Amino acid sequence: MALSRAASSPSRAALLKPLAAAISSSLFRRPISTDTTPITVETSVPFTAHRCEAPSRTVETTAEELVGFFRTMALMRRAEIAADSLYKAKLIRGFCHLYDGQEAVAIGMEAAITKKDCIITAYRDHCIYLGRGGTLLEVFAELMGRQAGCSKGKGGSMHFYKKDAGFYGGHGIVGAQIPLGIGLAFAQKYKKDESVSFALYGDGAANQGQLFEALNMAALWDLPAILVCENNHYGMGTAEWRAAKSPAYYKRGDYVPGLKVDGMDALAVKQACKFAKEHALKNGPIILEMDTYRYHGHSMSDPGSTYRTRDEISGVRQERDPIERIRKLVLSLDLATEKELKDIEKEVRKEVDDAIAQAKESPMPDPSELFTNVYVKGYGVESFGADRKEVRAVLP
Ligand SMILES: Cc1ncc(C[n+]2csc(CCOP(=O)(O)OP(=O)(O)O)c2C)c(N)n1
Ligand SMILES: [Mg+2]
DSSP, rough: OHHHHHOOOHHHHTTEEESOOOOOOOOGGOOTTTTTOOEEEEEESSSSSSSSSSOOEEEEEEEEHHHHHHHHHHHHHHHHHHHHHHHHHSOSSOOOOOOOTTTTHHHHHOOOOOOOOEEEEEEEEEEHHHHOOOHHHHHHHTTTTOTTTTTTTOOOTOOOHHHHHHHHOOSTTTHHHHHHHHHHHHHHHHHHOOOOEEEETTTGGGGGGGHHHHHHHHHHOOOOOOEEEOOBBBBSSSHHHHHHOOOOGGGTTTTSHHHHHHHHHHHHHHHHHHHHHHHHHHOOOEEEEEEEOSOSSSSSSSOEEEEOOOHHHHHHHHHHHHHHHHHHHHHHTSOOHHHHHHHHHHHHHHHHHHHHHHHHSOOOOOOGGGEEEETTSSSSSEEEOOTSEEEEOOOO
C-alpha cells in the first residue's frame, strides 16, 4: 500500500524532528492514547511572521495527543472518501466540497482552543464540524438530507452548524463568513468573555473586498479575531497565481499582523493557533495563512485534474500528507506500533460504515418541516415538487 510505504521511508521520517532525547523504549511504553508525558517536537518549516514575532518552532505534545491526532485525521479522511462514494451513488445530492488533505488545519486549531472560542467557515465544513465534536451520524444524515442531520437534513453539505460548540457554519457565499466571524469577535469582546473567533476562508476568498472591510473594523476595535486563510492554492478551477497579485496572504492585512504556517503539520497549526489566541486577546486581530492542499477537486463536479497535474497531487501525498507525517512521528518516537495504527484505521473505517448505515435509516424531513428555521413564518410561502406543479407544503 502506497501510504504505508511512504510511512516507512527514513528520509521522510525526518520531516518532523523529535527533540526529546529521553524517549521511552517500547518495553516501558504506557498503553497508547493515555500517555501524557510531555514530548517536544520541532516543526519542519519555520513560521514566517509579518508585524509580529514568530512563535517558537518547538512544540509541546504528548503520546495521547499525537495518537489522537492520527485517529481524528484518519476518521476525517475516511468520512470524506465515503462522502465521495455516496455522492457518486447519488445518495448525496447538490453541492459537496471535500476537505481531505486539509485535516491538520481542523485538528491543530482544535488542539489550541476551547469550545467557548467560535469558528465560522465556508462550504468545506464537514471536518470542521467533526472537529467541534459533531458526530459521524449527524454528518452523513445531513449530507443525505435526513432528519438526524445536524441541520435536520435541510442544510446539506454547505450548512453544518453546532452552536452549542461555538460552530457558526457552513456558508456558501465566498467570503461572506468573514464579516460574520468579525461580528462574533465583536460580541465576545462586548461580553468580556475572554474567548476568540476563528474566521476561515480560502485563498480565492482572500481577494474579496469584504475581507478588508471586516479587517479594518476588527483592527480599529481590537477585536479578538483570528482570520485563517486556508491556502490550498486553488479556487474554483483557478490557480492562485492567476487570481492573486500577491499570494502572501499572511501579509495582506497590511497593518494587521500575520503568520505563515505549514498547514500540513498539525503541531505547527496548534502552535500558531495558541499564539494567535494569546495575541488576539491582548492586541486584536491576526491573520494565519495555512499552507495546505486539497486532494479532491473543488467540488464534486470538478475532477480536480484539469488545472493541475496528477504528479503535483501525488507529490503532495508523498511528501506532505498530514496523516502520514503524524504516523511517521508516532512510529519514530515509538509511541505506537504499525499494527496499532493500522487497527485504528480499521476501527474508524467501521465507525464510518456504521454511521452511514444508521444515517440511511433516518427519514427525510417531513414536508411540514420544510420551512422551519428556513423562512420567517407568515408569508404564505409554498413549496412545489420536482415537477414544479404540485404544491407539496405551504408555510403556516
Ligand atoms: C460570492 C461568490 N462568488 C463566487 C462563488 C462560486 N465559488 C464557490 S467556491 C469558489 C472558489 C473559492 O476558492 P477558495 O476561497 O480558495 O476556497 P476553496 O474552495 O479552495 O476552499 C467560487 C468562485 C460563490 N459561491 N460566491
Ligand atoms: Mg482555495
